[in-house]
Amino acid sequence: MNDGPASEIRAHFRLQLESFALDAAFSAPATGVTALFGPSGSGKTTLLRCIAGLEHAAGTLQVNGETWQDETAFVPTHRRPLGYVFQEASLFQHLSVRANLEYGYQRIPAAERKVRLEQVVEWLGLERLVERRDPARLSGGERQRVAIGRALLTSPRILLMDEPLSALDTSSKQDILPYLERLHRELEIPVLYVSHALDEVARLADHLVLLERGRVIASGALAETFARLDLPIAHFDDAGAVVEATVAQHDETYHLTRVDFAGGSLWVGKVAQAPGSRVRARVLARDVSIATQQPHGSSISNILRAHIAEIRDEGADKVNVRMTVGDAQVLLSRITRRSRDLLDLAVGMEVYAQVKSVALMA
Numbered sequence: 122m123n124d125g126p127a128s129e130i131r132a133h134f135r136l137q138l139e140s141f142a143l144d145a146a147f148s149a150p151a152t153g154v155t156a157l158f159g160p161s162g163s164g165k166t167t168l169l170r171c172i173a174g175l176e177h178a179a180g181t182l183q184v185n186g187e188t189w190q191d192e193t194a195f196v197p198t199h200r201r202p203l204g205y206v207f208q209e210a211s212l213f214q215h216l217s218v219r220a221n222l223e224y225g226y227q228r229i230p231a232a233e234r235k236v237r238l239e240q241v242v243e244w245l246g247l248e249r250l251v252e253r254r255d256p257a258r259l260s261g262g263e264r265q266r267v268a269i270g271r272a273l274l275t276s277p278r279i280l281l282m283d284e285p286l287s288a289l290d291t292s293s294k295q296d297i298l299p300y301l302e303r304l305h306r307e308l309e310i311p312v313l314y315v316s317h318a319l320d321e322v323a324r325l326a327d328h329l330v331l332l333e334r335g336r337v338i339a340s341g342a343l344a345e346t347f348a349r350l351d352l353p354i355a356h357f358d359d360a361g362a363v364v365e366a367t368v369a370q371h372d373e374t375y376h377l378t379r380v381d382f383a384g385g386s387l388w389v390g391k392v393a394q395a396p397g398s399r400v401r402a403r404v405l406a407r408d409v410s411i412a413t414q415q416p417h418g419s420s421i422s423n424i425l426r427a428h429i430a431e432i433r434d435e436g437a438d439k440v441n442v443r444m445t446v447g448d449a450q451v452l453l454s455r456i457t458r459r460s461r462d463l464l465d466l467a468v469g470m471e472v473y474a475q476v477k478s479v480a481l482m483a
Contacts, residue, residue, distance in 0.1 A: 134171040136178035143335040153327035154312045163332040165315045174198035204272030206282045210264035212256040225275035235276040262293035324482040348451040350433045361405035384447020406453035408478040423476035
């Protein structure tokens with residue numbers, strides 16, 4: 122049934138469980154990665170299971186103009202063209218890696234296959250693993266990559282990922298993240314990605330749906346939503362801003378790279394990407410200080426002219442300051458209330474943001 126807006130995911134579910142009530146509504150682009158983010162118990166996995174049809178909740182769901190659920194219809198899970206990656210890889214232990222990958226692929230008519238086995242093997246770096254006969258001997262990260270590949274080879278119209286890194290150790294997470302970033306670049310289908318890890322969301326997502334106690338409290342483009350001071354994210358120790366940038370030049374003498382963004386540029390530790398490559402950086406609020414006059418003789422290389430857009434108290438002794446750099450880029454700074462008062466900071470004021478550290482993510 123095609124009666125919803127195309128190129129969009131629209132969902133509203135209501136579900137009453139024994140000790141939890143879900144009443145969550147959101148819309149998101151049917152492209153890129155949308156993160157369902159929130160603390161444990163906020164309803165992220167329950168909402169994802171509703172989208173998959175694994176929970177028979179009341180409500181509506183439209184994906185790319187096609188209605189999967191409304192007041193009169195409910196498309197069962199096995200008829201929803203989706204791939205689902207769980208927290209645990211759950212591979213078929215009696216099948217080889219190749220047979221696991223081919224499990225869904227062989228059930229899709231050749232004319233309806235959107236990706237090839239060879240593509241998925243390359244995207245996920247499975248060349249050395251594809252002929253392995255015992256999935257139980259794979260590492261956690263390797264098993265999860267195979268599980269993602271198996272889901273993709275069903276040629277889904279949407280890929281659902283439920284905290285796919287939560288069962289992995291730190292080393293395995295770092296191993297698999299570059300593959301997820303490559304999928305982000307290569308895939309043409311939307312991904313709904315459940316996570317409670319802010320660094321994963323900052324690295325992978327384009328759109329953010331923020332949940333709290335079973336309700337959606339905010340939804341929007343990642344960079345914009347990340348930098349809102351009225352949301353719980355602003356209170357996190359690692360609150361900050363996301364910067365989409367382009368590699369501009371490498372300084373071989375000092376082993377640095379300059380990245381440019383709309384409104385300015387930042388120097389970061391040297392990266393491997395060639396000039397012209399798109400990268401994403403994260404600037405934490407605690408790593409940004411503010412000056413009312415342009416600093417001279419400072420060890421900080423990244424000094425950006427900015428305008429104060431908003432100031433909010435953060436506890437008894439600090440404030441969060443949201444600043445705009447250029448026309449669109451937002452930076453956050455967390456400073457003491459004393460510094461705010463000594464500098465007489467106010468909304469609309471021109472200041473200089475001193476960026477002490479930049480984390481280049483991809």
